[in-house]
Amino acid sequence: MHGFHYSGNQLKCEGVSVAALAKKFGTPLYVYSQRTLAGHFQKLDAALAPLDHLICFAMKANSNLAVMRSLARLGGGFDVVSEGELRRVVAAGGDPRKCVFAGVGKTGAEIEFALRKGIYCFNVESEPELARINKVAARLKKIAPVAVRVNPNVDAGTHAKITTGTYENKFGIAFEQVAGVYARASKLKNLRLRGLQMHIGSQLTAVQPFELAVKKVLPLVTKLAAKYKFEFFSIGGGLGIVYNPALASGPAAWWQTPAARGILTPALYAQRLVPLLRPLGLRILIEPGRFICGxxxxxxxxxxxxxxxxxxxxxxxxxxxxxxxxxxxxxxxxxxxxxxxxxxxxxxxxxxxxxxxxxxxxxxxxxxxxxxxxxxxxxxxxxxxxxxxxxxxxxxxxxxxxxxxxxxxxxxxxxxxxxxxxxxxxxxxxx
Ligand SMILES: Cc1ncc(COP(=O)(O)O)c(C=O)c1O
Missing domain, CATH: 2.40.37.10 (Lyase, Ornithine Decarboxylase; Chain A, domain 1)
Structure with missing residues (x-):
């Protein structure tokens, strides 16, 4: 249940009148419900309970320190895309050891900062980036944990500006090239090949594209995990939410949860994906942003x-x-x-x-x-x-x-x- 509802004719956020907040703090004003944030995190966490898993909140969706602190307190890690975001994790009291670092353009300075903070893994988007991480790690006399972001070339069927998993997009390394990239990366002395990552897009309202992508990548990750002793497989974020209740089935009440409408829910997501992922025996990471805070x-x-x-x-x-x-x-x-x-x-x-x-x-x-x-x-x-x-x-x-x-x-x-x-x-x- 979302934390927003009418009580009488007054819109409330949990137990607080939104009008009273507008009066006190002025407008435009963003109002967040902590109960909703926590509820969404916990639903995903519970759905994935059969797996060894880590939820890395994609903080690009909402990086307010208080929002982040509330998720860190529930055990969440973070998916960061810049030094600034990693600095925010530290400022919010989050744990860098639960952070993955994504993005196609990591600078040398950002890589150095992340290595010094001891992040969980770099999600690497190109071979030149692998070489750069190796070089920075060698200079610092460190071993950098890396995962290649595989682009599975699966159409997520979402808006063109938020689809990321096809060969038209700048993200990741093409599915067919990934094994070769790992073979070359394994020769770089200052890298530890810790896992494999993918993310096919945002605001996915059906489970099928996730299933399709996981099924496509599973044989590859199984082979590579055995060869390089992987610790994890990250299936990215992208779980969609209901924006327009009129488009969703069921009674058109905006405060009803997607579950009440038969749309993509953590339960459905887990029901289809857990049986595919469990036999891998790896730790599973997910990187939801919108689903948690939207x-x-x-x-x-x-x-x-x-x-x-x-x-x-x-x-x-x-x-x-x-x-x-x-x-x-x-x-x-x-x-x-x-x-x-x-x-x-x-x-x-x-x-x-x-x-x-x-x-x-x-x-x-x-x-x-x-x-x-x-x-x-x-x-x-x-x-x-x-x-x-x-x-x-x-x-x-x-x-x-x-x-x-x-x-x-x-x-x-x-x-x-x-x-x-x-x-x-x-x-x-x-x-
Ligand atoms: C690599 C990666 N992971 C996770 C996310 C979060 O996506 P969402 O907010 O749709 O869950 C994004 C969003 O663009 C992303 O690029």
Missing amino acids: NAGLLVTRVEYVKRTGRKNFVIVDAAMNDLIRPAFYDSYHEIVPLKRRGGKTVSSDVVGPICESGDYFCKNRPLPKVGEGDHLALLSAGAYGSVMGSNYNSRPLAAEVLVNGRQSALVRARQPVEDIWANEKIPAWL
Whole structure:
């Protein structure tokens, strides 16, 4: 059960009124439910219990320190993609020894930092990267744990901008080349071949692409594991969530869990994948991001103006594409609900931000309750790839973030002071 629900006509996050949070902390405001974060983590953890496993939260989805701390406390590791992210793990009290380091462009300095921190493994995306890791490790007199990211060339059937497992993508090493790459890597003295990794894409709402990819890679990983004494196989992240309840089967209530709708759930995921993976006898890693935090967060915004034109009803809000870029970038759907529910007719509306781009919208022609200046709306399912993708476009400060736990709430990121936006800029002497 997600931590957001109406109590009477008030939208609540767990035991806290979202309107009260908006009043106290202002808007735009991200609100996260700790119970939901933990619930999603624990469901996956329980589903994978028959396997020796480690959940490495893909912190690119949400790297707020408090969110990370709550997952680290449950035993989670992290999937990091930069030195900055690894530094955040340390700042959040996470364990670098439970971290995997992904990404196609790791610099020498990033590799050195990760080696010094003793991360669990580098997920390597090319042969030149293997050579670079070996060289840095030799200089530091260390042995670097590595896994090759195999690109299984399986179409995840997801949005083009978040599919990663086909040969059209920059990620990983082609399936057919992987055995040769391991053979050459085994000759590099400062590497330890610790496992194999794959990740086929994000927001997968069916289990079949996972099954297909695992089945395709299993013979390869079995052979390589025996030859190089692997410790683990990582099947990546990518579990999808419900954004649009109208597209899901079952009763159309946005707070219902995917399980209630017969969509991809941890139970179904485990039911199909555990029997395939168990005979391997390896530790299984997964790297979920969106599944854990996507539906654990919403973005609260205030209505500034309602502008009716001959054709349209524009609801102009104080959040914009710099706060939540997903609709502009991926054409994503976010359910939009009022903090104060009222009856009455709906109005076909475009909810738009104040940024000077036509792409700055959250929905188009959507039947929404009639709202007016000063009302508040919540954009649901904004906990993943929301705040982390925020920018200062139009010199707009980054939004504040709040974490709720039962009846408690805490500001976990203060609104960015506007002067911070240009704090590192300098005007040259000749001006
Ligand atoms: C290597 C890797 N692992 C895990 C993830 C997390 O994906 P998701 O948030 O869909 O679970 C990503 C996302 O792009 C990724 O690139």
